[in-house]
Amino acid sequence: MITLTHFLVVSACIFCIGLYAILAKRNAIMILVGIELMINAAILNFVAFGKYDKLHYGGQIFALFAIVLAAAAVAVGLAIILNVYRHYKTINPDHITDLRD
Amino acid sequence: MSGLPYISPIYASIVVVGLPLLAFLLQAIRGKKSTSGLFALVSIALSTLISGLFVLPQVWQEAPVTATVHWFTIGDSVFTLGILLNNLSALMQFIVCIIALPVHIYSKAYMKGDPGIHRYWMYLSLFCFAMLGLTVSKNLFMMYVFWELVGIASYLLIGFWFTKEAAVAANKKAFIVNRIGDIGFLIGIAILFSLFSTLDLVDLFGNEGVFAAGLYKDTGLITLAGICFFLGAMAKSAQFPLHVWLPDAMEGPTSVSSLIHAATMVAAGVFLMASIFPLFNANVLLLMAIVGTITALSAAYFALCQYDIKKVLAFSTISQLGYMIAAVGIGVWDAAMFHLATHAFFKCLLFLCAGAVIHEMVHHKEHTKLDFDPQDLRHMGGLRQYMPKTFVLMSIASLALAGFPLTSGYLSKDAIIIAAFEWAAQHGPGYIVIPIILVIVSILTAFYIGRLIFKAFFGPIRIPQIDQQAPHIREAPQTMLVPMIFLGLGSLFFAFSLNPLSYHQAEILTGFSVRYAFEEIHSLHLVIPIVLTVGALCSWILAWKWYVKGKYPLQANSLWITRGGEQFGLDELYKKTFVNGTLALGRASQWCDKHVLDGLIVHGTAHVVKSLSRAIYWVDKHIVDGLVNTVADTTYYIGHLLRWVQNGRIQNYFGFAFTIILIGIVYLIFR
Numbered sequence: 216m217i218t219l220t221h222f223l224v225v226s227a228c229i230f231c232i233g234l235y236a237i238l239a240k241r242n243a244i245m246i247l248v249g250i251e252l253m254i255n256a257a258i259l260n261f262v263a264f265g266k267y268d269k270l271h272y273g274g275q276i277f278a279l280f281a282i283v284l285a286a287a288a289v290a291v292g293l294a295i296i297l298n299v300y301r302h303y304k305t306i307n308p309d310h311i312t313d314l315r316d
Numbered sequence: 317m318s319g320l321p322y323i324s325p326i327y328a329s330i331v332v333v334g335l336p337l338l339a340f341l342l343q344a345i346r347g348k349k350s351t352s353g354l355f356a357l358v359s360i361a362l363s364t365l366i367s368g369l370f371v372l373p374q375v376w377q378e379a380p381v382t383a384t385v386h387w388f389t390i391g392d393s394v395f396t397l398g399i400l401l402n403n404l405s406a407l408m409q410f411i412v413c414i415i416a417l418p419v420h421i422y423s424k425a426y427m428k429g430d431p432g433i434h435r436y437w438m439y440l441s442l443f444c445f446a447m448l449g450l451t452v453s454k455n456l457f458m459m460y461v462f463w464e465l466v467g468i469a470s471y472l473l474i475g476f477w478f479t480k481e482a483a484v485a486a487n488k489k490a491f492i493v494n495r496i497g498d499i500g501f502l503i504g505i506a507i508l509f510s511l512f513s514t515l516d517l518v519d520l521f522g523n524e525g526v527f528a529a530g531l532y533k534d535t536g537l538i539t540l541a542g543i544c545f546f547l548g549a550m551a552k553s554a555q556f557p558l559h560v561w562l563p564d565a566m567e568g569p570t571s572v573s574s575l576i577h578a579a580t581m582v583a584a585g586v587f588l589m590a591s592i593f594p595l596f597n598a599n600v601l602l603l604m605a606i607v608g609t610i611t612a613l614s615a616a617y618f619a620l621c622q623y624d625i626k627k628v629l630a631f632s633t634i635s636q637l638g639y640m641i642a643a644v645g646i647g648v649w650d651a652a653m654f655h656l657a658t659h660a661f662f663k664c665l666l667f668l669c670a671g672a673v674i675h676e677m678v679h680h681k682e683h684t685k686l687d688f689d690p691q692d693l694r695h696m697g698g699l700r701q702y703m704p705k706t707f708v709l710m711s712i713a714s715l716a717l718a719g720f721p722l723t724s725g726y727l728s729k730d731a732i733i734i735a736a737f738e739w740a741a742q743h744g745p746g747y748i749v750i751p752i753i754l755v756i757v758s759i760l761t762a763f764y765i766g767r768l769i770f771k772a773f774f775g776p777i778r779i780p781q782i783d784q785q786a787p788h789i790r791e792a793p794q795t796m797l798v799p800m801i802f803l804g805l806g807s808l809f810f811a812f813s814l815n816p817l818s819y820h821q822a823e824i825l826t827g828f829s830v831r832y833a834f835e836e837i838h839s840l841h842l843v844i845p846i847v848l849t850v851g852a853l854c855s856w857i858l859a860w861k862w863y864v865k866g867k868y869p870l871q872a873n874s875l876w877i878t879r880g881g882e883q884f885g886l887d888e889l890y891k892k893t894f895v896n897g898t899l900a901l902g903r904a905s906q907w908c909d910k911h912v913l914d915g916l917i918v919h920g921t922a923h924v925v926k927s928l929s930r931a932i933y934w935v936d937k938h939i940v941d942g943l944v945n946t947v948a949d950t951t952y953y954i955g956h957l958l959r960w961v962q963n964g965r966i967q968n969y970f971g972f973a974f975t976i977i978l979i980g981i982v983y984l985i986f987r
Contacts, residue, residue, distance in 0.1 A: 238967055314964040
């Protein structure tokens with residue numbers, strides 16, 4: 216039988232993969248992908264914990280909202296990456312250090 | 317004065333004083349271009365003319381004329397500048413002019429071709445200005461100023477040939493010895509000013525002055541003032557023991573010696589004594605008589621032992637000045653002035669003749685290129701054949717110096733010696749020593765001047781020469797002879813008195829009309845002149861036998877003569893005591909300055925301050941600054957550490973944020 220714990224373990228695995236992608240990848244697109252993975256890990260948790268709200272299905276509703284918001288965020292993120300590329304002619308975050316003091 | 321326009325004697329005498337000053341300034345401006353002496357000659361000639369025509373005739377035997385202008389005020393004391401013209405000052409001014417004029421003309425030939433001739437004329441004009449100003453000064457302070465100016469002119473002229481070592485030493489000596497006298501003069505002025513708060517000669521010594529009003533003079537302060545003024549006169553008039561500068565002053569040109577160091581400047585002391593005569597009380601007068609007599613005797617003796625023709629004349633000058641001072645001391649300052657006037661003529665002439673002789677000797681020396689001293693009497697002899705006119709003139713001057721009848725010296729010397737005898741008779745038996753010494757000096761004088769004449773002009777020719785050629789010695793040129801002839805006429809009796817045998821008709825003596833404090837003794841007026849004349853004659857005969865006939869009885873290098881030539885070691889004594897003493901004092905103070913003042917105090921303090929500041933510097937650098945720097949460095953280091961975080965890499969930022977959240981979670985779990 217698939218219990219809540221299985222869901223949480225999968226979710227944690229996805230979160231860690233996303234975290235790794237954000238910290239270690241040398242490509243901004245892959246970082247964006249990592250962010251999506253972490254959001255999806257959170258959405259998975261929403262859905263898994265949704266079994267405790269059988270009356271209103273609050274978990275499922277929140278998951279739907281989160282998917283929409285993640286899509287919007289990806290669109291914004293891609294637009295930023297596109298502009299960064301135009302400006303710096305690269306999307307390797309190691310080469311973009313203009314945020315330092 | 318019929319036929320001459322009347323000019324106020326005051327303005328005339330200002331012109332007389334001013335002309336040489338003008339000449340001095342003009343020659344100073346023209347510098348090396350002024351070699352002809354034209355300015356000096358013209359100015360002194362005009363001065364002489366004006367003094368002779370407009371000053372002396374209008375002042376002589378008239379009431380004194382004075383003029384005063386305000387000079388400056390200190391507190392309530394007013395200092396003035398003024399001209400005083402009375403018999404004494406007008407006569408002195410005229411004497412200075414009438415002696416200076418021939419000397420100027422003589423110098424024209426004598427100094428011809430000298431490389432420093434422009435300086436010579438400049439200094440000579442300066443001297444004339446100072447001396448003429450000195451004679452007519454109305455107050456003592458003004459007189460002191462001119463007194464110093466005369467001193468500096470004398471200094472400059474003695475050292476005229478300043479490349480000669482001896483001349484430099486001589487002018488230094490003259491200047492320093494005169495400083496001693498100047499200090500005395502200054503102290504005397506100060507005492508008089510503190511007592512009477514005026515320095516005006518008329519207010520002090522005039523007919524209605526302080527002293528004429530019967531002031532009690534036997535106080536210590538007035539005696540001291542008298543001695544101080546006398547000290548000034550002692551230095552200027554070369555009285556024993558301050559006479560040492562005058563023989564050395566002969567290093568200057570001979571024409572200068574004749575004007576300054578024989579006729580005029582050295583007489584300034586006597587003139588000063590005569591001007592302030594009422595100041596002196598009996599004690600000071602006695603001191604003056606004694607010093608004058610000692611000077612006369614010692615200098616006459618030293619003159620006997622000299623071989624340098626100018627040194628003989630220098631000591632003779634000192635001796636005659638001693639006579640004058642002694643005369644002032646006896647109280648007959650009119651006789652002193654009379655002797656001053658006659659002495660000025662014949663001593664000036666003696667020097668000019670000696671100058672002519674030296675001039676020719678130097679020519680001979682340059683021509684033959686032999687090495688000998690052209691001033692040494694032992695190298696002369698027989699010059700009578702080569703320079704007959706000079707010989708005649710010098711003989712006249714010598715006769716006047718020796719006091720033979722028909723000369724001016726006879727009159728003035730008799731006046732002094734007779735007065736001395738009368739004075740001694742009045743005061744008591746002990747005082748008779750002074751007139752007797754004066755008589756002995758008179759005979760010695762005749763002897764040494766006879767020796768000079770015989771050694772230089774008679775006997776065999778002793779001039780060093782090559783191969784028995786005739787020496788290159790000729791008569792003096794016309795420019796030198798004319799002034800000498802003029803002075804020669806002035807050395808005869810008719811220049812001063814129409815009676816050749818008695819001084820009573822002498823115009824200078826009748827002009828002053830001094831009341832003597834002693835009675836006249838008539839027998840002396842007959843005996844003394846005869847004694848003096850016979851004594852002088854005997855000494856000339858003796859000198860003739862010794863020096864012309866060659867029967868010289870003494871050893872030339874006997875102790876009495878060599879020691880006399882060295883003034884019995886007086887110079888040595890001064891050198892050992894005063895000069896070496898001063899040098900030692902100077903060295904001691906230099907040592908003190910270097911080691912105590914500089915070494916101990918200045919350098920010691922500097923060293924302490926330096927060490928102290930070095931310590932403070934160390935503290936400042938290592939403790940105060942160190943503290944501040946440590947704080948700053950620490951802050952900087954921490955800042956540097958934190959700065960590394962802000963490296964602009966977005967992944968690092970995320971990593972840090974995540975780490976912090978993780979730490980927070982761990983904290984929440986394990987708290």
